[in-house]
Amino acid sequence: MNTTQSKLSFLKNFPLRQPTPGAGALGNRSAGTLVRETMPKAAARTKRSVLQLLGGVPRLRWSQALVGVVLLPISSLSIDPDLPFSSGSTGADGPLAFREIPLGRTAPGMAYDAARQEVVMFGGFNGGNGLDDTWVWRGGNWIRLQPATSPPDRWSHKMVWDQARGEIVLFGGTRNTGRLADTWTWNGTTWTQKSPATSPSARDGHAMAYDGARQRVVVFGGNGGGEETWLWNGVTWTQANPANHPPGSASSALAYDPTRQECVFFGNFGQTWTWNGAN
Secondary structure, eight states, X not given: OOHHHXXXXXXXXXXXXXXXXXXXXXXXXXXXXXXXXXXXXXXXXXXXXXXXXXXXXXXXXXXXXXXXXXXXXXXXXXXXXXXOOOOSOOSTTSOOOOOBXXXXXXXXXXXXXXXXXXXXXXXXXXXXXXXXXEEEEOXXXXXXXXXXXXXXXXXXXXXXXXXXXXXXXXXXXXXXXXXXOOEEEEOSSOEEEOOOSSOOOSOBSOEEEEETXXXXXXXXXXXXXXXXXXXXXXXXXXXXXXXXXXXXOSSOEEEEETTTXXXXXXXXXXXXXXXXXXX
16 A cells, blocks of 8 residues: 555544534534534644645645545445535635534424525424524525524424514423523514513413414413413413313414414314414
8 A cells, every 4th residue: 555545544534523512513423423613713723634644645635635534434424415525615715615504403493584585493402402593594505693692492482473573483492491481583683582561371382373364473282381372462472262272282283374364273182273363
C-alpha cells in the first residue's frame, strides 16, 4: 500500500466530533450522534485536520477530502439520504454552507403561516428531552430561526394560524416538569407570551382549530382538559358552555370546514361532531 492509499484508508476511521445535546441539526442515530456544527468555525477546524492528514495527497481538493471524511464513517449509520456531505464550495471562497435538518422528534407543533407563506414548527420530544427550537419550511429546506424570545421546551402542544390577527397561536403541551397552560403567538420574527385574563387548564394532546366564520381559535379536551370547550379572540380565552359536546378525549382531531362554516371533530371514541359557534 502506497502513502496515498494509506492516508485514504485512515480516513475511513477518521473520528467524528461528538456534539453536546442540541448543538446541531442532523439528528440522533443508533450508532452515534452526528450533528452539523456552526460554520465557519467547525469548517475551518475540520479543514485544518484534513489538510494536515492529507499533506502528501496534493491531487485531492478540499471538497473531495470532505467527502472522504464524512461519507465513509457514516456509511453504516442509516443517515438520511439527503445528508449534506458537500456544499460545492472549495472552502477558499467563503464558509461552507450546509443544509440544516431538524432533529427527529415526536409530537411537535406545526402550522402554516399564510402571511409569510411558510410552515412553522416548534418543539417536540426527542430522546427523553423536550425541544424548544423554531424551524420554518420555505419550500426547499428547513431553516432554524433564533428568535429573541421562545416558549419553554414542550411536546403534544397545538399550533394554528389565526387569520383575523395574522399570527400563529400556540397553546399548552407538556414537558418533563408537567403540563402547560400558557399561550404564545408567532409573528414571523419572534414569540410573544400572552397574559389572558382567563385561560384553559393545563393540558396536552388537545384538539385545536381556527374557526374562520367566527374568527376564534377553538380548543377542546385533551389530557387534563376534560370536556371543556375554549375560545381565543386574540386577547383572552372564554369558556363556552354548549348544551351538547363530545366526550372528553385526548389526541383527537379538529379542523375547520369553510364550505359549511363549522369545525369538524373526530374523537378516539369513533364519534364525529361539528361546532357551529354555539354547539
